[in-house]
Amino acid sequence: MSSGVRGELLNSLKRAQAEHAHLPREVMEEISRSLEIPLGDVFTVASFYSFLSEKSRGRNTIMICRSVPCYLKNSAMIVESLADELGIGMGETTADGRFSFTSTNCIGACDSAPAMLVNDDVHGDLTPRRISRILKSYR
Amino acid sequence: MPEQRLVLGNCGVIDPRDIDTYLDRGGFEALERARSAMTPEEVIGAVRASGLRGRGGAGFDCGLKWEMARNAQAEERFLICNADEGEVGTFKDRFILENDPFTLIEGIAIAGYAIGAEKAYIYLRAEYHFLLDLLLGAISQARDEGFLEPLEVEVREGAGAYICGEESALMNSIEGRRGEARFRPPFPTAEGLWGRPTIINNVETLMNVPPIIARGPEWFAELGTAWSKGTKVFSVSGDVARAGVYELAMGCRLEELVVDLCGASNLKMVQVGGAGGSIVPAGLIDTPLSFETVLGSGGITVFDESRCVIDIVHRDLEFFADESCGKCTPCREGTEVMLEILGRLSRGDGVERDLESLEDLSEVMMLSSLCGLGQAAAVPVQDSLLHFRHEYEDRVEKSLFLRTLEKAGRS
Numbered sequence: 001m002s003s004g005v006r007g008e009l010l011n012s013l014k015r016a017q018a019e020h021a022h023l024p025r026e027v028m029e030e031i032s033r034s035l036e037i038p039l040g041d042v043f044t045v046a047s048f049y050s051f052l053s054e055k056s057r058g059r060n061t062i063m064i065c066r067s068v069p070c071y072l073k074n075s076a077m078i079v080e081s082l083a084d085e086l087g088i089g090m091g092e093t094t095a096d097g098r099f100s101f102t103s104t105n106c107i108g109a110c111d112s113a114p115a116m117l118v119n120d121d122v123h124g125d126l127t128p129r130r131i132s133r134i135l136k137s138y139r
Numbered sequence: 140m141p142e143q144r145l146v147l148g149n150c151g152v153i154d155p156r157d158i159d160t161y162l163d164r165g166g167f168e169a170l171e172r173a174r175s176a177m178t179p180e181e182v183i184g185a186v187r188a189s190g191l192r193g194r195g196g197a198g199f200d201c202g203l204k205w206e207m208a209r210n211a212q213a214e215e216r217f218l219i220c221n222a223d224e225g226e227v228g229t230f231k232d233r234f235i236l237e238n239d240p241f242t243l244i245e246g247i248a249i250a251g252y253a254i255g256a257e258k259a260y261i262y263l264r265a266e267y268h269f270l271l272d273l274l275l276g277a278i279s280q281a282r283d284e285g286f287l288e289p290l291e292v293e294v295r296e297g298a299g300a301y302i303c304g305e306e307s308a309l310m311n312s313i314e315g316r317r318g319e320a321r322f323r324p325p326f327p328t329a330e331g332l333w334g335r336p337t338i339i340n341n342v343e344t345l346m347n348v349p350p351i352i353a354r355g356p357e358w359f360a361e362l363g364t365a366w367s368k369g370t371k372v373f374s375v376s377g378d379v380a381r382a383g384v385y386e387l388a389m390g391c392r393l394e395e396l397v398v399d400l401c402g403a404s405n406l407k408m409v410q411v412g413g414a415g416g417s418i419v420p421a422g423l424i425d426t427p428l429s430f431e432t433v434l435g436s437g438g439i440t441v442f443d444e445s446r447c448v449i450d451i452v453h454r455d456l457e458f459f460a461d462e463s464c465g466k467c468t469p470c471r472e473g474t475e476v477m478l479e480i481l482g483r484l485s486r487g488d489g490v491e492r493d494l495e496s497l498e499d500l501s502e503v504m505m506l507s508s509l510c511g512l513g514q515a516a517a518v519p520v521q522d523s524l525l526h527f528r529h530e531y532e533d534r535v536e537k538s539l540f541l542r543t544l545e546k547a548g549r550s
Contacts, residue, residue: 010295010312044317049265049299050299050300068414071454072376072378105462110229
């Protein structure tokens with residue numbers, strides 16, 4: 001047994017996700033063919049990791065930290081602010097496809113709680129006003 | 140007790156983007172010393188003599204792990220640096236990577252030399268993707284200076300799964316599989332990544348290696364307690380005035396960290412070691428922090444008197460039920476049932492029997508879960524029942540009373 005192509009699967013899925021903002025079935029089929037890994041195996045890996053999504057999402061994905069340290073600093077405020085600003089609820093995508101938001105477990109930004117990730121960027125010490133400004137910076 | 144910066148000595152001092160600022164402070168001298176003046180066995184001997192134990196939470200003897208991997212018969216061996224810091228309330232490794240990636244790389248190079256690995260992986264959690272460029276830059280500068288030869292260092296990124304911080308799940312993830320825990324034995328030091336002997340060390344553990352080699356194991360072993368040598372880097376958050384990363388000698392008291400340094404007041408309890416960490420009530424705030432007492436990953440979440448213990452433990456279990464990989468039954472089902480019971484208690488639908496069920500489940504999960512996740516999930520439940528049982532009983536009693544009133548009102 002050696003590293004081989006199997007070890008490339010997660011990287012391939014991550015690259016595809018970055019390109020398409022989610023993992024459409026055709027893309028997983030393509031990965032399955034090129035790495036010669038059964039589609040079922042590709043799907044089972046894709047469905048395991050929370051940052052990989054088979055469902056279509058917005059161009060910008062917001063993940064609110066729902067863990068205890070952020071909860072203590074009123075992370076519920078982030079959910080309310082985002083719902084107000086974007087007019088969508090948790091797990092939904094804006095009509096223009098610009099944003100979708102969901103929650104995730106601890107993102108390791110507890111010293112600047114409450115915090116969220118927008119794509120790969122960490123934003124901490126959030127207030128409704130800061131959230132509004134942050135959203136404007138993503139197209 | 141003041142802060143003692145052994146691991147964080149370069150943080151805020153060097154430029155993490157410029158290897159020269161690290162070299163100016165004696166960077167990579169420990170590696171040179173290890174390679175030119177010590178055999179791999181002597182390096183392992185020094186780490187064993189230092190008493191260094193793993194800083195990711197489990198506290199395994201680091202030198203012993205290296206020795207087992209070195210002694211395993213194999214054509215190749217692997218080294219993995221675990222930078223999948225997912226423990227709730229833990230951000231020390233992020234701080235280290237942000238401020239001093241070079242000491243980590245030096246530690247990796249020394250470890251690679253000691254066990255005879257030619258390939259090292261750094262497994263970086265997806266949430267820390269923003270650190271990738273910095274880390275890759277540091278690796279390439281070290282490579283250009285010739286420090287990594289013959290070691291190849293590759294960064295692998297996770298994709299959002301707490302369980303991948305567990306060593307066997309982490310290896311499955313690198314192999315391109317679901318991040319599920321493996322049965323042990325075989326242990327990774329015998330059959331790890333792709334069936335080869337592998338050591339998996341936390342970021343902070345490897346940060347301790349260059350100073351141990353540079354200043355000697357005796358110097359290191361003088362710090363700390365009988366079974367916990369050196370310092371510990373703590374991540375403190377929650378109800379404190381000054382959240383952040385602090386480094387103190389092992390054996391420091393919880394009060395010194397949380398009250399004196401971080402400015403906590405009206406303290407109710409502290410959870411030490413993330414969502415699966417021990418819950419220490421305010422009355423025991425003079426507890427020392429060490430492997431002998433409480434420690435874990437050093438993630439410290441502070442709660443003041445306004446917080447409800449059932450609410451917090453319920454949220455801890457939300458985390459574990461969500462992150463359980465689902466492979467073993469005690470953890471997969473146990474976390475769900477605990478979540479359901481705690482939700483019931485939290486909403487005011489609890490019954491007296493619920494407390495007993497939580498205790499029974501805790502015991503089963505601790506004894507029979509496949510990995511640390513299912514075992515840890517039971518810790519806050521058990522600890523809160525031990526220290527705050529009256530709150531649970533009070534909640535059940537009041538909810539029973541309220542339900543009786545409701546019923547009377549309806550009839």
